[in-house]
Amino acid sequence: MKKETLSPEAMDRILSKNQHSTNDIRKNVVTMRVTDEINQALEGLVSLSVAQSRSEVAYMLIIEGLKARTDLFNQISKRSEEIEKIKNELKQVISDFGQLK
Structure with missing residues (x-):
């Protein structure tokens, strides 16, 4: 199986969306471990209604990371x-x- 990289075209598609919401089609699951501090930060953003779940906050942060390092x-x-x-x-x-x- 060929390893896929994030092509410039795929990056453009990801970053061109005006809003990343729970309506986005997300069918892939990524499991990860985080420190207590990171978990608290995610929980804090959820409690402030930035997002509805830690998963959604993590998704938003990943998008921001991709934008920052295009x-x-x-x-x-x-x-x-x-x-x-x-x-x-x-x-x-x-x-x-x-x-x-």
């Missing part, structure tokens, strides 16, 4: 594509070498 994710995506191209070239070299024997 440049980094674009560089990662570009490098990942270059690495994938080199891997494919190496596979071809190995395949060609095997055919010479």
Whole structure:
């Protein structure tokens, strides 16, 4: 299975939404552990009605993190594509070498 990276196009789609609400289609679950301090911060934002759940607050914070580091994710995506191209070239070299024997 090919590892997917966040392409610039996907990043644009994520960040172009005007509002990220509970109406967004979110079908993937990500389980994570957080420190007590982070959990308290999430709970605090829920208690202030910033969001309805810790999960929703975490989602909002992830979006903000992606917005803040778009440049980094674009560089990662570009490098990942270059690495994938080199891997494919190496596979071809190995395949060609095997055919010479």
